[in-house]
Amino acid sequence: MTRSTLIEKVSEKVKDLTLKQTEIVVETVFESIKEALAHNEKIEIRGFGNFRLKERQPRNARNPKTGEKVEVPSKMAVRFKAGKALREALNPDLIKG
Amino acid sequence: MTKADLVEIVFEKVGLSKKEAQDIIEIIFDTIKQSFVEGESVKVPGFGTFNVRQKAARRGRNPQTGEELTIAPRRVLTFKASNQFKAMIEKQDQDKE
Numbered sequence: 001m002t003r004s005t006l007i008e009k010v011s012e013k014v015k016d017l018t019l020k021q022t023e024i025v026v027e028t029v030f031e032s033i034k035e036a037l038a039h040n041e042k043i044e045i046r047g048f049g050n051f052r053l054k055e056r057q058p059r060n061a062r063n064p065k066t067g068e069k070v071e072v073p074s075k076m077a078v079r080f081k082a083g084k085a086l087r088e089a090l091n092p093d094l095i096k097g
Numbered sequence: 098m099t100k101a102d103l104v105e106i107v108f109e110k111v112g113l114s115k116k117e118a119q120d121i122i123e124i125i126f127d128t129i130k131q132s133f134v135e136g137e138s139v140k141v142p143g144f145g146t147f148n149v150r151q152k153a154a155r156r157g158r159n160p161q162t163g164e165e166l167t168i169a170p171r172r173v174l175t176f177k178a179s180n181q182f183k184a185m186i187e188k189q190d191q192d193k194e
Binding site for chain 1: 098099100102103106107110111113117118120121122124125126128129130132133134137138139140141142143144145147149169171172173174175176178182183185186187188189190
């Protein structure tokens, strides 16, 4: 599913909004999540999952072409963890009785 | 940041009522979730890609008791931030220093 399919599907379920308005809302949601993460703020969407930044340690690597050693500095990476409801929806057979 | 904060942002930026904003945000995450349940990945340009991956059964150990057990096959979600999103995170991280 792509962004445009998502907008169409959401628009079908929302009665009073035009496709354009739905698009603006979808865009606002993703942009807000990006903005918050850029400020190292954790995002918790109940029933869906969490987004947070995790620091990657610096490491030594090699340029595969030249074999030359390069130091890769530490950096922040985006981490997503699916929430309980989502994990259960993906694995209905695994829910413990 | 939680769903309530997203509702507030959509309410302020898009000019929907709080109830409308709340409903549409719920529908957006539900629609994405439904796509995962159907085993379909979700691609949002500028944000990232969610992939549903099938994990095979494997042997594991209960870390507390040391008991051997079989971990059932399951579906897991992975998220990969887009290059644009990563660049935004990296830039904010550098500006901070």
